[in-house]
Amino acid sequence: MPTMPIEKYRAFQQIDLPNRTWPSKTITKAPLWCSVDLRDGNQALIEPMGHERKLRMFRALVAMGFKEIEVGFPSASQTDFDFTRFLIEEGEIPDGVTIQVLTQAREELITRTFESIKGAKRAVVHLYNSTSTLQRRVVFGLDREGIKDIAVQGTKVVKRLVSTVPETEIVLEYSPESFTGTELDFAKDVCEAVMDVWQPTASKPMIINLPATVEMATPNIYADQIEWFARNVKWRERYLLSLHPHNDRGTGVAAAELGVMAGADRVEGTLFGNGERTGNVDVVNLALNMFTQGVDPELVIDDIDELRRTAEYCNQLPVHPRHPYAGDLVFTAFSGSHQDAIKKGFAARRSQNDVVWEVPYLPIDPEDLGRSYEAVIRVNSQSGKGGVAYLLEEDYGLHLPRKLQIEFSRVVQNFTDTTGKEVSAKDLFDMFRKEYLEARYPLEFVDHVTLPDSHATEKRTMTSHVKLYGSSKEVHGHGTGPIDAFCDSLAKELGIALEVVDYSQHAVGKGADAEAVTYVEMKGSGTATLFGVGRDRNVTVASLKAVASAANRLHAQAAGASVAAK
Numbered sequence: 009m010p011t012m013p014i015e016k017y018r019a020f021q022q023i024d025l026p027n028r029t030w031p032s033k034t035i036t037k038a039p040l041w042c043s044v045d046l047r048d049g050n051q052a053l054i055e056p057m058g059h060e061r062k063l064r065m066f067r068a069l070v071a072m073g074f075k076e077i078e079v080g081f082p083s084a085s086q087t088d089f090d091f092t093r094f095l096i097e098e099g100e101i102p103d104g105v106t107i108q109v110l111t112q113a114r115e116e117l118i119t120r121t122f123e124s125i126k127g128a129k130r131a132v133v134h135l136y137n138s139t140s141t142l143q144r145r146v147v148f149g150l151d152r153e154g155i156k157d158i159a160v161q162g163t164k165v166v167k168r169l170v171s172t173v174p175e176t177e178i179v180l181e182y183s184p185e186s187f188t189g190t191e192l193d194f195a196k197d198v199c200e201a202v203m204d205v206w207q208p209t210a211s212k213p214m215i216i217n218l219p220a221t222v223e224m225a226t227p228n229i230y231a232d233q234i235e236w237f238a239r240n241v242k243w244r245e246r247y248l249l250s251l252h253p254h255n256d257r258g259t260g261v262a263a264a265e266l267g268v269m270a271g272a273d274r275v276e277g278t279l280f281g282n283g284e285r286t287g288n289v290d291v292v293n294l295a296l297n298m299f300t301q302g303v304d305p306e307l308v309i310d311d312i313d314e315l316r317r318t319a320e321y322c323n324q325l326p327v328h329p330r331h332p333y334a335g336d337l338v339f340t341a342f343s344g345s346h347q348d349a350i351k352k353g354f355a356a357r358r359s360q361n362d363v364v365w366e367v368p369y370l371p372i373d374p375e376d377l378g379r380s381y382e383a384v385i386r387v388n389s390q391s392g393k394g395g396v397a398y399l400l401e402e403d404y405g406l407h408l409p410r411k412l413q414i415e416f417s418r419v420v421q422n423f424t425d426t427t428g429k430e431v432s433a434k435d436l437f438d439m440f441r442k443e444y445l446e447a448r449y450p451l452e453f454v455d456h457v458t459l460p461d462s463h464a465t466e467k468r469t470m471t472s473h474v475k476l477y478g479s480s481k482e483v484h485g486h487g488t489g490p491i492d493a494f495c496d497s498l499a500k501e502l503g504i505a506l507e508v509v510d511y512s513q514h515a516v517g518k519g520a521d522a523e524a525v526t527y528v529e530m531k532g533s534g535t536a537t538l539f540g541v542g543r544d545r546n547v548t549v550a551s552l553k554a555v556a557s558a559a560n561r562l563h564a565q566a567a568g569a570s571v572a573a574k
């Protein structure tokens with residue numbers, strides 16, 4: 009027994025195209041882009057855009073470099089009509105940009121459409137009627153000839169009205185709407201009949217737009233339909249083959265890419281995929297996919313956050329945080345192994361000075377889209393040492409030794425596991441400060457005086473002032489350097505036995521503000537080691553503070569208490 013009522017659905021028929029060529033093609037050039045945000049995107053909004061939002065969107069599209077922009081359905085709404093007039097009358101359409109207007113194949117609507125474009129230098133008049141088997145039957149109640157006749161009569165009206173706009177170059181676009189549900193031989197028949205009326209030429213081609221009005225099958229089938237059409241419909245050099253994919257199956261981008269490989273010249277879509285139901289194909293996604301293959305997308309997308317804000321404002325719809333390239337979280341790694349690999353990827357880039365972008369888990373450089381690296385790594389309970397170390401390094405200039413990274417990440421893990429929350433770089437630094445830099449109890453280093461040793465020149469005697477359980481003490485030690493001498497004094501006079509296992513130091517900050525940070529790995533009476541960290545303008549003091557920090561942490565550990573400073 010099936011789990012769902014599968015008897016209600018039928019598999020889409022394969023296309024008979026055994027010698028298809030698109031699977032071995034590559035995209036090497038951007039198609040001609042046409043934005044349909046102001047029409048298909050707009051007609052799908054809860055609240056369609058008014059003049060102000062339309063204008064903001066139009067200007068953003070122009071700034072991105074769109075050469076064709078469908079500005080509305082002027083015969084359908086006064087807002088769209090007035091907006092089209094505004095663009096023309098106010099000189100908003102730059103040279104090189106063509107507006108496009110949609111109309112059904114009905115005389116009164118086409119007439120009104122022509123009224124809307126008077127005075128434009130160039131305009132695409134986009135005529136459509138539905139051709140699918142389903143719509144022929146249930147919407148129009150017409151046979152093939154009847155449907156073809158709607159297209160032919162509509163084209164004749166367009167052709168007749170061209171003379172009413174003598175200052176405007178008219179390009180005809182014809183869409184056999186619901187193409188993906190149309191038998192290919194019938195789509196060919198209708199489109200050729202339209203061409204017979206229009207008589208396009210190679211120098212003045214028309215546009216034939218093949219919409220996946222509803223995405224009905226896997227993207228390879230759309231590609232087959234496109235290749236079949238390009239090979240079988242006459243006068244290939246006299247029409248630009250355009251795609252208009254929707255995203256019902258979530259494969260609109262894939263369908264568009266395969267459609268371009270199958271021979272399409274042009275793609276209609278919207279910013280971030282707004283549009284009917286699950287949306288139109290996302291042009292930003294498509295363009296950036298090309299960009300990541302080293303192909304010029306011929307659209308400027310260098311501030312994707314600003315573009316997203318514009319789309320969100322105009323559409324009054326949010327872009328998902330995981331939306332390709334644009335979402336808030338798409339350049340953020342929370343998980344430990346990803347963070348580790350990204351951190352190493354950045355380090356490798358810095359050392360090799362590579363031109364080609366290769367960082368694990370980041371298919372594109374966020375900076376190319378105007379995003380910063382700030383949010384690349386964020387820390388929560390799924391994170392590891394790499395992410396923690398990355399944030400402390402990037403934001404606080406701390407280069408934790410590898411073993412300290414491991415040690416401190418346990419402290420962080422403990423916190424994130426308990427709270428279930430994300431921690432910011434500042435939270436991490438606060439934790440680090442409390443855990444290491446402020447580990448001053450029971451032993452606090454105060455200051456020191458070093459005296460040259462009278463017997464052996466390479467040895468020093470050092471007097472240190474410390475506080476132990478709050479009481480001031482003066483201790484004396486002897487050693488090859490300050491750390492050695494300090495450990496000697498702690499062992500001899502306070503009974504704190506410590507052995508240095510490893511030591512490293514670096515500067516933080518520059519010039520007069522520079523400070524030294526010292527990391528010491530130390531062993532007490534047991535076998536385990538742990539770290540102490542000291543920070544001071546004076547290099548020696550930073551080291552001695554680090555020893556005291558380690559002593560306090562060992563003490564706290566031995567007492568089974570939290571290692572955080574009291």
Ligand SMILES: CC(=O)SCCNC(=O)CCNC(=O)[C@H](O)C(C)(C)COP(=O)(O)OP(=O)(O)OC[C@H]1O[C@@H](n2cnc3c(N)ncnc32)[C@H](O)[C@@H]1OP(=O)(O)O
Pocket residue numbers: 048051081083084085111112113114136137138147148158185221
């Ligand atoms: C896939 C797409 O996105 S196509 C674009 C869809 N966009 C829109 O519809 C948004 C704007 N549209 C509108 O505001 C309205 O539909 C209007 C103003 C264009 C027309 O409104 P109305 O005349 O009230 O009718 P409606 O859209 O319901 O049209 C239905 C009639 O037009 C016919 N029709 C529908 N599409 C077409 C077409 N492309 N060409 C010719 N006739 C058509 C239908 O068969 C139907 O005829 P009937 O009344 O004889 O049954």
Ligand SMILES: CC(C)C(=O)C(=O)O
Pocket residue numbers: 048110136183185186217219220221222252254
């Ligand atoms: C008018 C056509 C191109 C359309 O919007 C569609 O089919 O989705």
